Amino acid sequence: MAATRDRIVERSAELFRRQGFAGTGVKQIVAEASAPFGSLYHFFPGGKEQLGAEVIRWSGALYGQLIDAFFLPGKDVVAATSQFFLAAGETLRETDYADACPIATVALEVSSTSEPMREACSDVFNSWVDGATDRLVESGLPRRRSRALAISMLASLEGAFVLSRAMRSTEPLEIAGAACTAAVRDAVAAQRSARRARRKREG
């Protein structure tokens, strides 16, 4: 129906990801979305801030789907972790170090300046953490441990994106990926041996 609205959101997501929120003007958005200027304020009466919050949630959901595509239920989480970081590195290289996390740039910009947008970022990060936690729980790890591991992995990914974009090198991403893969492998192995020991002791 409202294809214009979708185009505005999609183009905004792309621009915010690369140039940040403050660095992107609404004129540039409507121009690149081939949308009439008036439509922006028709669909987003709350103005740029409402658009920003919506773009964060939209691209956050999209990236969540990408994560899900790697961490398929039943698939080995160790392999999934390794592959996800490698793929992120490839994307970064292919897009000339532009397309990393869709919301991190905006998240840092608005954390101290716009409460609704900060909240949107927080919700997105939490949803990613929850998703990853579930996958790790399904792989046999305790919930507490899974959540900590998920947060730790997401932090590594986000930080590696910062370094890789600034340095124009996928090295940080590869190193962080290797570290996360090792951490997941160790956690799974430790859990298995703990289970075995308990079974032996109890049975």
Next chain:
Amino acid sequence: MAATRDRIVERSAELFRRQGFAGTGVKQIVAEASAPFGSLYHFFPGGKEQLGAEVIRWSGALYGQLIDAFFLPGKDVVAATSQFFLAAGETLRETDYADACPIATVALEVSSTSEPMREACSDVFNSWVDGATDRLVESGLPRRRSRALAISMLASLEGAFVLSRAMRSTEPLEIAGAACTAAVRDAVAAQRSARRARRKREG
């Protein structure tokens, strides 16, 4: 001598860290620095971009000193790692989740929009990595392993800052800190046992 120039740099650093580069106007800078407007372009004829690059290098060096203050030569790197992340969390809480990494916000903003500023960010990150690598080497780790560990730790720190600021919680910082501390401990322990084994084999 040129106290005005210093005030401009210092206030800019604070503002860029919190609001980002594009989100901070030069008018706001000179106002908060109690500096005449003309002085900004007297000291920084290259305009806002030159100021930005200089601020990145200046605050990067300052933060590097803070890192050095924790990772003192001779001090236990495991304890230093743990303490550094805890202190970062405290600072974050005390400043209402505003003061995290002094350059990460700008780094993401400019990575695809300003080559001189991106380069400044890259140089700063590299200097931090080099410093941390040296400390790890001094603790007995091989150079290659030290560098990878340093990059991995910095990525964890930066990513944890992103999450903690957005979520307004020090949890990510604490979890990332615990993970890094464990990683350093493991690396040091592995190196020691490898040395012991080699000595046994060879001697």
Next chain:
DNA sequence: CGCTCACTAGAGCGATCTATCTAGTGAGTG
């Protein structure tokens, strides 16, 4: 047909942006 209403279209508002310009001040030097 006649009416409604979601949407298109863009002129234009006041504010703010970065940057330039000229004028003036005042400490240091010969």
Next chain:
DNA sequence: CACTCACTAGATAGATCGCTCTAGTGAGCG
């Protein structure tokens, strides 16, 4: 004293900012 020059001071230019406003279009429906 006269001269220099680093620095202060701020008005102003010209572009762009986010946003509001009115007018117009066209599909859906009684």
